[in-house]
Amino acid sequence: MNEAVRENRKPVTARARAGGFNAWREHHGWSMAASFRRLASRPLGTALTVAVMGFAMSLPLAFFLLLANVQRIGDSLGKADTISVFLKGTLAAPNAQQLADILRERRDIGAVEVVTPKEGLDEMARAQGFAGAIADLDNNPLPFVLKVHPKPDLTADQVGKMVQELRDMGGVDMVQDNGGWRARLDALVGVGTRAVTVLAVLLGIAALLVVGNTIRVDIQGRAAEIGVLLLIGASRPFIRRPYLYAGLWYGLFAGILAVVLALGLQAALAGPVARLADAYGGSMDFGGLPAWLLLAVPLLSAFLGWLGARLVSARQLRKAP
Secondary structure, three states: OHHHHHHHHHHHHHHHHHHHHHHHHHHHHHHHHHHHHHHHHOHHHHHHHHHHHHHHHHHHHHHHHHHHHHHHHHHHHOOOOOEEEEEOOOOOHHHHHHHHHHHHOOOOEEEEEEEOHHHHHHHHHHOOOOHHHHHOOOOOOOOOEEEEEEOOOOOHHHHHHHHHHHHOOOOEEEEEEOHHHHHHHHHHHHHHHHHHHHHHHHHHHHHHHHHHHHHHHHHHHOHHHHHHHHHOOOOHHHHHHHHHHHHHHHHHHHHHHHHHHHHHHHHHHHHHHHHHHHHOOOOOOOOOOOHHHHHHHHHHHHHHHHHHHHHHHHHHHHOOO
16 A cells, blocks of 8 residues: 555656756746846936946956066067177187177077177168168177077066076177066066956956946835735745846846957057058057957956846845845
8 A cells, every 4th residue: 555655656756856957946036037138128227327337347357458568578579588799899709609609508598699790780770870870880899799688488587587597608798688577567467467466356346346236226116016025925035026127138248348448448559559450561460358368358247237236136035125
């Protein structure tokens, strides 16, 4: 008898679970659509909330775009791994080549270029304002120059030690570490990156608070309706669900707006940067925001909107009778 009852109970339990899941899924679909219709029914209030969140989310993107391109400009104007070794003027071409061969055998050096006095003079002649002065020279005063490129995996201390060793070599008149200004630029970019990260966190919290306050006002305005739902037996998760989707919609639209604003800034800067690149012989290029970041911002913003709505709605519904 008991076994028969258990056998008959199994299908009923399975059907009940399936029916409960279907009802849960249908209510999620209804909540998503209802929350969207409610936001569409008040376009001005929705647009203001989305605009505040969108502008807040676009600021870190704008700063990230600027910092990334400052880094790219630094890469174009000068490489940090270039060390200029000026040889003594009395050194002849075979001696300069022999010294370059010795440096190429070092494990911490990737490449060595030999710049002859004639090549150096031609480079100066191409520079604005030097052509006339060079034409008046009776002889070439420039020495041989070795362009030394350290291995890319070297630390700053290892490069500094290499520079000192190059200064101590025979036949070397002066060593110029071209990576000094680049190291300072990298340090400034690092500080800027940290500042942008902190700013992004603060503005993300601000966006969360904006959504939370909007949902709080919405719940307070529908307190009587929520009270009736509680009296007829509706659960708090059931009542809270449309508000969670409203927060998600707010965040998603704000993230899309932030991406559009960032792309607009990127398009606005492309022209001036192109003209700047032409002034430097086309050696610089303007880099846009990466695709993964443009896709991640709306998703992250939607999560922040959902989280703000979740925190506020749970607190407000706990206070409901």
